[in-house]
Amino acid sequence: MLLNSQEVREVVESLLIATALLWGATPIIEKIGLARVDPLVGVTIRSFIVTVGLLLLTFLLGKGKELGSLDGKSILLFGLSGVMAGLLGMWTYYSALKVGATSKIVPIAAxxxxxxxxxxxxxxxxxxxxxxxxxxxxxxxxxxxxx
Structure with missing residues (x-):
């Protein structure tokens, strides 16, 4: 089923609204979770659950074969991206979020x-x-x- 340009715009807008709602609510959940958890442990839990979810989704959608055919440069670039944003960026963000006001931390991080x-x-x-x-x-x- 092909979508016309108006339908594509509506799908994109719906996805963006869903993204904004999900990303907007997440810092509140994270702030509450960080009350009793070290930021590094929080990033570890989050990353583990995301990794499991991504692996399941990748294989369920038939994209698993692509993992075996990636070139070294792509792996290096996405690996570096993961270390910078997924590890260090999330750790510094969680560390700030644990001690600072969510309404200040999130806009600055964003x-x-x-x-x-x-x-x-x-x-x-x-x-x-x-x-x-x-x-x-x-x-x-x-x-x-x-x-």
Whole structure:
């Protein structure tokens, strides 16, 4: 069944709303969980459950064969991404969330597009446009307002 462009937009919007609701509620659950758990242990539990879920989903959707045909560079890049975001980023985020106000920690942690924008210009040689400059400035202003 093929979707027309309006149906695709509606599906995408529904998925984005679901994503925002899931990601928006998750820090509250994490903050409550961190009351009695060390941040590193919390990341370990979260990552273990996510790993089991991903493996099940990957094989149930018939994508398991692709795992055996990955090239070394792809494995290295996704491995580095996992260490940076999934391990170190989550650990530092959980450590801050454990002791800080959720309403301050989450917006500042969610300012990572600022870093991505700067690195994409420097490393990927992506262009600098006026809307991107304004968007980046708004991120900085937002961080300043929540601190």
């Amino acid at each position: 300012s990572y597009p600022l870093v991505t924008t700067l690195l994409s210009v420097l490393i990927l040689k992506e262009g600098v446009t006026f809307p991107r400059v304004i968007g980046t400035a708004l991120i900085v202003i937002g961080i300043w307002l929540v601190k």
